[in-house]
Amino acid sequence: MREILALIMNNQLGKARSKILEQKPVDIAHFLEEVPLEKTLIIFRILPKDVAAEVFTYMSSEQQKYIVGNITDKEIRSILDELFLDDTVDFLEEMPANFVKKVLRSADENTRKLLNQFLNYPENSAGSVMTIEYVDLEKEMTVKQALVHIKKTGVDKETINICYVIDENRKLEGIVSIRKLILSDDDVKLKEIMETKIIYAQTLEDQEEVTDKFRKYDLLYLPVVDKENRLVGIITVDDILDIIEEENTEDFQRMAGISPTEKEYLKTSPFILAKNRLIWLLLLMISATFTGSIIKRFEDLLQAVVILTTFIPMLMNTGGNAGSQSATMIIRGLALGEIRPRDLFKILGKELRVGMIAGIALAGVNMLRLYFLSKVSLVIAAAVCLSLFFIVVLANMVGGALPIIAKRFHVDPAIMASPLISTMVDAVSLMIYFTIATRLLHV
């Protein structure tokens, strides 16, 4: 790579070009990230048009902005011609308004209309991720006619692996794979071989439902229809891979109390990073003072038996951990569709039992440790271990129930994870602990 850069510095562009073209487009895009920004334009311009367009789709928005800002309208147009519509839309969605205008101005009228329509689909809808470059066929065609048609029009399509059979109103009637076409005899009509049990999405459907369909039916492509059931586009599995990772990232972030962001960590400023975390930190900090006020209410108890204070962190942590273990299992199960809200009571029953098993084990270990190793008095050891048992049982049930309840109220279950559950369980844990201690110690 350094070699290529040296060639460019020495203006040996021809040599640099052939060296670069040994790479895959995504690798060229990564290489451009290491190059000083002002050099990227030179390199970008020596690439063949089709490669340049593909490299462009893999660039960071900063670089895309730089390129678009520094090339002519004619050059923009020639990139647009090579790009699939969904890639153009992806890139425009990240651009500020003046850049979008510049790009739209450079596009021909037809593309401009289409782009405007696509940019109007709600974010994360099937319409916003689909592409329109698919092969359409008619059911009265023979296999041979279909193949001729594909040969004529296929070069501009995102895929020819699956073709779509539509009627005169563009209503989707069937799908037929290129495999079926190749393996069938020339004069068979499409209506005899096309698949009519079609899985499809509607333009306004949420992308999460779309990914569920890909996952469930092991799809590579999914047709998208409008309200009148007319075929308007297809979604391809490579975009679905990206969406799945995005949604997992969102869940990871929400579960840690971070406002979700799609931007890479290293490319985000400390201010933005802090902003995304502060809301929850503040909220949880203030809720935690509630726990402090419970301690205050039992000040006399703690002053009389100071050693009780030393067990507070252990009890709170264990409760928090047990609760977030349950919550994580349920949140993940909901995300994968393995658990449904109607399973609430099954889950409560299960978590009750899990909590009792874990609670007995933890309380047992603790009893041995406290009584034999730390030589704590029996009654205090008993108070701690009894509390531990009840805290773990309760934490498991809270952790199991809250994500389901959130889902029922159409709130993202992922926010019912570790930070929130720990904070809630903390307060209740202390109540249990102090109540049991007061009873047993007769303070």
Add this chain to the structure above:
Amino acid sequence: MREILALIMNNQLGKARSKILEQKPVDIAHFLEEVPLEKTLIIFRILPKDVAAEVFTYMSSEQQKYIVGNITDKEIRSILDELFLDDTVDFLEEMPANFVKKVLRSADENTRKLLNQFLNYPENSAGSVMTIEYVDLEKEMTVKQALVHIKKTGVDKETINICYVIDENRKLEGIVSIRKLILSDDDVKLKEIMETKIIYAQTLEDQEEVTDKFRKYDLLYLPVVDKENRLVGIITVDDILDIIEEENTEDFQRMAGISPTEKEYLKTSPFILAKNRLIWLLLLMISATFTGSIIKRFEDLLQAVVILTTFIPMLMNTGGNAGSQSATMIIRGLALGEIRPRDLFKILGKELRVGMIAGIALAGVNMLRLYFLSKVSLVIAAAVCLSLFFIVVLANMVGGALPIIAKRFHVDPAIMASPLISTMVDAVSLMIYFTIATRLLHV
């Protein structure tokens, strides 16, 4: 669905059959899960052979076990004939040894040899997820010859969308898509149109590296070669979708302190669920007592100024939350390849700044609240807020650094998440708090 069940109860199998066949195989498999186990066999047997085989791949291992245990060797063989090799391997990997034997006994010798070889690939290696049903071509073939060859052999292949060009030693020389074949002229030779910049995997490569390649290069298929670079199989993107979700689930579980399991929550017994969570709960419980011992060391301080105790939960929680926010960002970045271990110092610098911004904001809010709302004495409010600031800064740096350090030592970064970081940060938080309080209060 109830309707179908009624038809079966009334022995109207023909009608039931055509009703069932309106469904997609995966939906039939789900339907069978709702049916009493003894009825599944009847339904399974009325399905056409190819549909039965596909339905079989979507069944739970319990049901697969039941089916295999109750059908004849001949029936097993006819299912095996229809299954792709990777699906057979998937299913056998979940079966107990005596079932594997029964299945292997039913297979013809060739299949048996292959299956034995596949079952010997290490779990999670490229070899264990690949399939061998791909189309191979030779570079001297013309497009026309290639298409004739595909037509003859394609019906048994998992895909014909990408074909593989190999030499006489089965070494991979190029790949050519069906699209390229269809769009090229009949008498062009494959060597002129095949792609020679090939992305491939080795049989022993870890599936995580394989998924990285799919993600990075937007692949639908990836060829797998052995040590001598001979083509031995291909991996398809639908299996990659499953692997990505599995690995995300593992990360979610590890990050909550749960031993990873692939089994669905609702299908796992409370004992297994408890077992998977207990190791970490125990470990963390015992570590948390260390925090207790710090409190014990400062007993005198707490007895003298009891109100200090009430801020312990808030300080510990905020530190834990800040630390796990950072850790989550870094763990996820590492998993997606956006962050590399060599970025450690960049991360520390960033988290230092994020921690200072968040620390100032939180300490500020807290100061106002304590001094004006709760009427706490100025010196105590100052001790609490100063501690809060240092705790948040430190927690951010610990949370940012530990996943990277884990990765460097080839430990899964995901275990450096919320539970472990909270426990570690707790102890340090208390040390900071008590030290500052002692200094400011002159106790």
